Amino acid sequence: MIYNECILFHGLTYTELKMLDTFAEQKKIAAGKYLFDQNSPSDNVYNVISGSVTVERISSNGRRQIIGILYPGDFLGITNSDHYDYAVRSLTDAELYQFNRKRLYGLAKEVPHLKANIDQISSTIFARILDHLYILGQKKAHERLCFLFIQLLERQPGATPERIDLIVSRQDMADYLGLTIETVSRSLAKLKNDGVIAIPSLNHLNILDLDAVKELADT
Amino acid sequence: MIYNECILFHGLTYTELKMLDTFAEQKKIAAGKYLFDQNSPSDNVYNVISGSVTVERISSNGRRQIIGILYPGDFLGITNSDHYDYAVRSLTDAELYQFNRKRLYGLAKEVPHLKANIDQISSTIFARILDHLYILGQKKAHERLCFLFIQLLERQPGATPERIDLIVSRQDMADYLGLTIETVSRSLAKLKNDGVIAIPSLNHLNILDLDAVKELADT
DNA sequence: CCCCGGCCATGACTTATGTCAATTGGCAGT
DNA sequence: ACTGCCAATTGACATAAGTCATGGCCGGGG
Numbered sequence: 001m002i003y004n005e006c007i008l009f010h011g012l013t014y015t016e017l018k019m020l021d022t023f024a025e026q027k028k029i030a031a032g033k034y035l036f037d038q039n040s041p042s043d044n045v046y047n048v049i050s051g052s053v054t055v056e057r058i059s060s061n062g063r064r065q066i067i068g069i070l071y072p073g074d075f076l077g078i079t080n081s082d083h084y085d086y087a088v089r090s091l092t093d094a095e096l097y098q099f100n101r102k103r104l105y106g107l108a109k110e111v112p113h114l115k116a117n118i119d120q121i122s123s124t125i126f127a128r129i130l131d132h133l134y135i136l137g138q139k140k141a142h143e144r145l146c147f148l149f150i151q152l153l154e155r156q157p158g159a160t161p162e163r164i165d166l167i168v169s170r171q172d173m174a175d176y177l178g179l180t181i182e183t184v185s186r187s188l189a190k191l192k193n194d195g196v197i198a199i200p201s202l203n204h205l206n207i208l209d210l211d212a213v214k215e216l217a218d219t
Numbered sequence: 220m221i222y223n224e225c226i227l228f229h230g231l232t233y234t235e236l237k238m239l240d241t242f243a244e245q246k247k248i249a250a251g252k253y254l255f256d257q258n259s260p261s262d263n264v265y266n267v268i269s270g271s272v273t274v275e276r277i278s279s280n281g282r283r284q285i286i287g288i289l290y291p292g293d294f295l296g297i298t299n300s301d302h303y304d305y306a307v308r309s310l311t312d313a314e315l316y317q318f319n320r321k322r323l324y325g326l327a328k329e330v331p332h333l334k335a336n337i338d339q340i341s342s343t344i345f346a347r348i349l350d351h352l353y354i355l356g357q358k359k360a361h362e363r364l365c366f367l368f369i370q371l372l373e374r375q376p377g378a379t380p381e382r383i384d385l386i387v388s389r390q391d392m393a394d395y396l397g398l399t400i401e402t403v404s405r406s407l408a409k410l411k412n413d414g415v416i417a418i419p420s421l422n423h424l425n426i427l428d429l430d431a432v433k434e435l436a437d438t
Numbered sequence: 439c440c441c442c443g444g445c446c447a448t449g450a451c452t453t454a455t456g457t458c459a460a461t462t463g464g465c466a467g468t
Numbered sequence: 469a470c471t472g473c474c475a476a477t478t479g480a481c482a483t484a485a486g487t488c489a490t491g492g493c494c495g496g497g498g
Contacts, residue, residue, distance in 0.1 A: 057349070057353050057438075059353070059357070059437065059438060060437060061437075063357040064357075065352065065353045065356040065357050067349065067352060067353075079342065079345075080338055080339055080341075080342035081342065081346070085346065085349060086349070109331060112328065115334075119299055120299055122299075122341065122345075123298065123299035123300065126298075126341075126345060126348075127300070127304065129345075129348055129349070129352060130276065130286065130304060130305070130348070132352060133284065133286060133348060133351060133352050133355060134276050134278070134284045134286075136352060136355035136356045136397065137284040137355045137394075137396075137397030138278070138282040138283075138284050138397060140484075140485095141484075141485070169445075169446095170445075170446065170447095171445085175356075177356075178355065178356030178357060179485075179486090180485075180486055180487080181445090181446080182446095182447085182448085182485085182486070182487080182488095183484085183485055183486070185446065185447055185448080186447085186448080186485090188447095189447080189448085202445080202446075202493090202494080218278065218279060218280075219276075219278060359454075359455095360454075360455070388475075388476090389475075389476060389477095390475085398455080398456090399455075399456055399457080400475090400476080401455085401456070401457080401458095401476095401477085401478085402454085402455055402456070403476095404476060404477055404478080405455090405477085405478085407477095408477080408478090420464090421463085421464075421475080421476070
């Protein structure tokens with residue numbers, strides 16, 4: 001059990017942690033690979049240790065919606081269904097902890113603290129999805145981008161307003177925000193012209209006017 | 220305890236049901252009224268008994284996003300947070316069961332079956348939100364409308380393809396689908412012209428080509 | 439060092455959706 | 469039956485976003 005700061009483990013006894021450990025596995029995945037596909041059986045719950053992954057849904061006609069961008073500490077695969085209704089792809093080389101779902105849920109029945117932690121995680125995910133839903137329904141392109149910036153700033157390790165590493169491609173931004181890549185490009189240009197942000201290099205974002213970004217992103 | 224078919228109660232003993240009953244109250248609410256406002260303390264969990272309500276989020280600048288349309292049997296207010304991050308408004312006169320949230324969750328700790336039922340409900344809500352998110356990110360106006368039609372058809376009591384009562388106004392449709400009322404009107408006209416649907420009167424929908432609607436709505 | 443290929447940016451144009459305003463249509467109350 | 473009201477439709481127009489095409493930039497492999 002090398003990753004102990006995880007919310008899943010809060011308040012558990014040493015014995016309980018040891019039991020978790022019996023069905024936890026460490027998993028590595030290369031950048032751009034899929035951890036699992038949409039509709040595959042929901043055998044495991046994962047916890048991101050390092051790197052970054054996206055949760056995405058692809059429809060029969062090829063349109064893709066990115067549902068979430070996950071960082072170390074984040075969970076995925078928590079569901080009551082017997083299959084995932086999304087796929088998970090790595091943005092970077094990534095390491096994850098993999099827990100057998102059935103056994104994790106079984107243990108959670110015995111250990112109230114563990115169950116409470118899982119519920120807390122679900123609740124956080126739900127709140128994020130609601131924000132995202134609102135953004136997609138009501139916001140214009142440049143506002144959606146600001147929403148993304150705030151997400152990156154708040155959640156990406158090491159991010160500061162002065163420097164945020166854009167590990168997502170323009171296409172990923174588009175798929176996360178329900179836009180096309182060209183609209184993303186143009187909206188970035190607009191925000192640059194307005195002096196709200198700067199993009200010193202392709203994959204570096206500098207938020208010049210944080211208040212403006214927050215205002216535009218506001219849910 | 221007059222409403223016994225509810226999923227929340229599946230598998231509970233008579234004694235357990237009696238305990239639930241001690242903190243359940245029946246609540247009536249007139250059409251168009253708010254059951255609670257956004258950011259109000261999350262004191263209760265509700266179960267819709269009759270009528271229909273919407274879950275909605277309104278931002279500081281006045282834009283409104285309807286997150287869900289709920290029917291008898293549906294739950295709302297399930298959260299781990301101490302406040303709701305949405306408001307609930309009735310579309311029709313409605314009756315609901317109100318459960319004190321703290322006491323319900325307390326009982327759920329004692330009664331694993333009850334906890335499992337709550338988890339099942341949360342899971343269903345989550346799946347719906349994911350579909351909705353995808354629709355808002357990727358679909359055109361007339362496709363979004365078809366998505367709504369399928370929702371109504373599947374969930375509204377008494378709905379058949381030949382006759383669906385539109386208890387939602389055009390504005391509600393717009394706010395649910397992230398569109399304007401005019402676009403809703405025009406997209407309805409388009410679907411009528413294409414022979415996919417008919418609207419015999421303002422609030423009655425007749426799906427003429429169900430396959431086409433399903434195809435357009437597909438998530 | 440140079441070339442190639444994958445992103446990204448940008449321009450020109452199209453289209454979907456939003457905005458504003460006028461009109462219609464149904465319904466309730468008199 | 470008339471009136472007034474509210475919701476929905478429709479038209480004319482504006483604008484945001486999508487589409488298609490081109491060219492630039494940068495990094496990796498030869």
